[in-house]
Amino acid sequence: xxxxxxxxxxxxxxxxxxxxxxxxxxxxxxxxxxxxxxxxxxxxxxxxxxxxxxxxxxxxxxxxxxxxxxxxxxxxxxxxxxxxxxxxxxxxxxxxxxxxxxxxxxxxxxxxxxxxxxxxxxxxxxxxxxxxxxxxxxxxxxxxxxxxxxxxxxxxxxxxxxxxxxxxxxxxxxxxxxxxxxxxxxxxxxxxxxxxxxxxxxxxxxxxxxxxxxxxxxxxxxxxxxxxxxxxxxxxxxxxxxxxxxxxxxxxxxxxxxxxxxxxxxxxxxxxxxxxxxxxxxxxxxxxxxxxxxxxxxxxxxxxxxxxxxxxxxxxxxxxxxxxxxxxxxxxxxxxxxxxxxxxxxxxxxxxxxxxxxxxxxxxxxxxxxxxxxxxxxxxxxxxxxxxxxxx
Amino acid sequence: xxxxxxxxxxxxxxxxxxxxxxxxxxxxxxxxxxxxxxxxxxxxxxxxxxxxxxxxxxxxxxxxxxxxxxxxxxxxxxxxxxxxxxxxxxxxxxxxxxxxxxxxxxxxxxxxxxxxxxxxxxxxxxxxxxxxxxxxxxxxxxxxxxxxxxxxxxxxxxxxxxxxxxxxxxxxxxxxxxxxxxxxxxxxxxxxxxxxxxxxxxxxxxxxxxxxxxxxxxxxxxxxxxxxxxxxxxxxxxxxxxxxxxxxxxxxxxxxxxxxxxxxxxxxxxxxxxxxxxxxxxxxxxxxxxxxxxxxxxxxxxxxxxx
Numbered sequence: 001x002x003x004x005x006x007x008x009x010x011x012x013x014x015x016x017x018x019x020x021x022x023x024x025x026x027x028x029x030x031x032x033x034x035x036x037x038x039x040x041x042x043x044x045x046x047x048x049x050x051x052x053x054x055x056x057x058x059x060x061x062x063x064x065x066x067x068x069x070x071x072x073x074x075x076x077x078x079x080x081x082x083x084x085x086x087x088x089x090x091x092x093x094x095x096x097x098x099x100x101x102x103x104x105x106x107x108x109x110x111x112x113x114x115x116x117x118x119x120x121x122x123x124x125x126x127x128x129x130x131x132x133x134x135x136x137x138x139x140x141x142x143x144x145x146x147x148x149x150x151x152x153x154x155x156x157x158x159x160x161x162x163x164x165x166x167x168x169x170x171x172x173x174x175x176x177x178x179x180x181x182x183x184x185x186x187x188x189x190x191x192x193x194x195x196x197x198x199x200x201x202x203x204x205x206x207x208x209x210x211x212x213x214x215x216x217x218x219x220x221x222x223x224x225x226x227x228x229x230x231x232x233x234x235x236x237x238x239x240x241x242x243x244x245x246x247x248x249x250x251x252x253x254x255x256x257x258x259x260x261x262x263x264x265x266x267x268x269x270x271x272x273x274x275x276x277x278x279x280x281x282x283x284x285x286x287x288x289x290x291x292x293x294x295x296x297x298x299x300x301x302x303x304x305x306x307x308x309x310x311x312x313x314x315x316x317x318x319x320x321x322x323x324x325x326x327x328x329x330x331x332x333x334x335x336x337x338x339x340x341x342x343x344x345x346x347x348x349x350x351x352x353x354x355x356x357x358x359x360x361x362x363x364x365x366x367x368x369x370x371x372x373x374x375x376x377x378x379x380x381x382x383x384x385x386x387x388x389x390x391x392x
Numbered sequence: 393x394x395x396x397x398x399x400x401x402x403x404x405x406x407x408x409x410x411x412x413x414x415x416x417x418x419x420x421x422x423x424x425x426x427x428x429x430x431x432x433x434x435x436x437x438x439x440x441x442x443x444x445x446x447x448x449x450x451x452x453x454x455x456x457x458x459x460x461x462x463x464x465x466x467x468x469x470x471x472x473x474x475x476x477x478x479x480x481x482x483x484x485x486x487x488x489x490x491x492x493x494x495x496x497x498x499x500x501x502x503x504x505x506x507x508x509x510x511x512x513x514x515x516x517x518x519x520x521x522x523x524x525x526x527x528x529x530x531x532x533x534x535x536x537x538x539x540x541x542x543x544x545x546x547x548x549x550x551x552x553x554x555x556x557x558x559x560x561x562x563x564x565x566x567x568x569x570x571x572x573x574x575x576x577x578x579x580x581x582x583x584x585x586x587x588x589x590x591x592x593x594x595x596x597x598x599x600x601x602x603x604x605x606x607x608x609x610x611x612x613x614x615x616x617x618x619x620x621x622x623x624x625x626x627x628x629x630x631x632x633x634x635x636x637x638x639x640x641x642x643x644x645x646x647x648x649x650x651x652x653x654x655x656x657x658x659x660x661x662x663x664x665x666x667x668x669x670x671x672x673x674x675x676x677x678x679x680x681x682x683x684x685x686x687x688x689x690x691x692x693x694x695x696x697x698x699x
Contacts, residue, residue, distance in 0.1 A: 245612060
């Protein structure tokens, strides 16, 4: 019997070993008197959003490597930052397990999670343990509306982004009949709802609101439903693994509608997946285009040389880590309880924006840039909506 | 009307792919009574292999049609080797173990394959090269393109071919004999191990073709693509009656149609109370309903039929 079990478990053991190999072991380059500070990061490193998750991890890692190279002194001791990166599989249940593990690992702060659907359940665990959390990419309004003192984000929320998208669709693109599809995640649904509010407020009619999932690849059925309602613009609330094939299938069904997405669609992967069907699609991304920010171009050059082309949120992760470290320096302590008090007061010139938080932990005055695919590349159209996040 | 026709076409294309993958599940179940959960991953490996070969060959300047045929052949050969190895390594040593053990190894193999693929092909999406200028055809207002037509026709041909193999050849007779009773088949001089190996290889070759179809149709391949597809195909196999070849085909086509028509009309039928968010719920509701009234699936499991 035991040998049967040994055989049964062998493939699993191999799988886990391979999985372990995937993470390069962090080499400690510390001398004994260095203060080791653990920074936790969580994003989907497997599954269909793994490319974006890895991008987040790389952005975080680069900020941490930079900080270690700078040699930061806190409380008179040299600090060595150590990254503990976890895979939350973009799954809310796994996210809470990962969050508890990071808490048990005694991390001083969290950069993550990537998705709103994982960030929100995990935020309660961090809050209960008093660990500051800065999400680089969660946009769902409720994340910072739970009254948690530990929750921050360096990205505009859905209310800010949805409003800009809704206004752009109705005013700049003159859309009258709009169809909406969302992927039923906290992010996709949240953004779609805010978009609908803004579009309706500006006189557009929502002719269809259909749904898919964040794992689907076939959208011909929902798109056919949408086709029957003859909209002039289709808004998709979701991520690029779905948006890309969706654009392609739109073209396949000979539908001549403008496709618009939030930040989840603004990736090189979207263009790759959609092929020439990507041409003319719109997407928004909080912040100002990277090449217009001081230090943005330099970050991109270094990042591409070290890892791969930027997918999406790597610059935001970079900023999130630097904000956290700046707060530690200001408090002259790596104790979560002490530097947490400095985070709301922080003001840092990041590579995505000037980072300041409002009383809820949202990014203050989030500018949002609209992009369009032109000749197979994302092209910045204009930067809008530098409105106060506190309005919501 | 054109919307209805379009949904039928959508469902048929999707259903053909489900049916091809479902055949792999059902063949193995018919013979071994084992659910080969790694089958979805074999589909993924097939797609990845074909795509890599295709990209490489196009880079060397091989003509598109030849490159496509060669990469299909390569992917099928690769998947057959993979299917053979999976059976040899993970299932054969456990053939007489409690049923739970091979189920666990199946899940293990599936995780191993996913992680291996992630290491070899990376986490990014691979786009499928445009080989030919595909044109779209308008039939009664509904649109279907060349790739989709090819998928449906190819699926029908393959399924017909498989029926001929199972019902008209010596090998097919051996497969049916093993399915009915391994011991007796052995006593009659059937090489049981060989038949089982061939079954796995046949199923894997079908998986390779299905993988190529999926990635050509959606224009992408990703190391995670086998998971959901495998799950849906397994559902289709159960719906049609697992272990039964015709059942797998019927189940696949039916599931594809239920999904697309469900998505298309559930909102209008219920006055907007249910929407396309209930697409999967609808499909599984049909599955439950079928299993309540016919526990062995639509076409049941007539022992003599299964292979």
